[in-house]
Amino acid sequence: MSDSLLTDMGKRIAARRKELRLTQEIVAERMGLSLQSVSCFELGKKAIRPENLVNLCRVLEVSPNYLLTGTREPETLTALERELSQLPKDEYALVESLVHCLHRKTTESPR
Numbered sequence: 001m002s003d004s005l006l007t008d009m010g011k012r013i014a015a016r017r018k019e020l021r022l023t024q025e026i027v028a029e030r031m032g033l034s035l036q037s038v039s040c041f042e043l044g045k046k047a048i049r050p051e052n053l054v055n056l057c058r059v060l061e062v063s064p065n066y067l068l069t070g071t072r073e074p075e076t077l078t079a080l081e082r083e084l085s086q087l088p089k090d091e092y093a094l095v096e097s098l099v100h101c102l103h104r105k106t107t108e109s110p111r
Contacts, residue, residue, distance in 0.1 A: 006046075006047060008070065009048075011044075012070055013060065013067060014042040016061075016067075017060060022059075022060075024038045024039055024042070030059045031055045031056060032055070
């Protein structure tokens with residue numbers, strides 16, 4: 001595998017793990033691998049064996065195609081994702097900014 005493919009794939013792995021609010025430790029435990037292996041996958045430093053790719057996809061609830069190419073199959077998109085993908089760019093940008101604001105608000109520490 002090329003370095004850029006591994007790097008891009010690693011970014012998708014890390015992003016999806018964070019979307020699911022999972023730690024690397026939890027992913028490693030569920031896969032039966034070491035924390036170091038999961039970290040190497042996310043950094044694009046290590047290729048993933050086919051059997052580990054299948055397990056990783058199960059843990060992250062994505063298809064191998066998504067991890068390899070970044071493309072989600074239409075049937076795996078939720079109704080909300082399909083609806084959002086139909087929005088004009090300006091409306092999508094508004095929804096995206098609202099989500100970021102809400103996320104910051106929920107992750108800020110209380111004063």
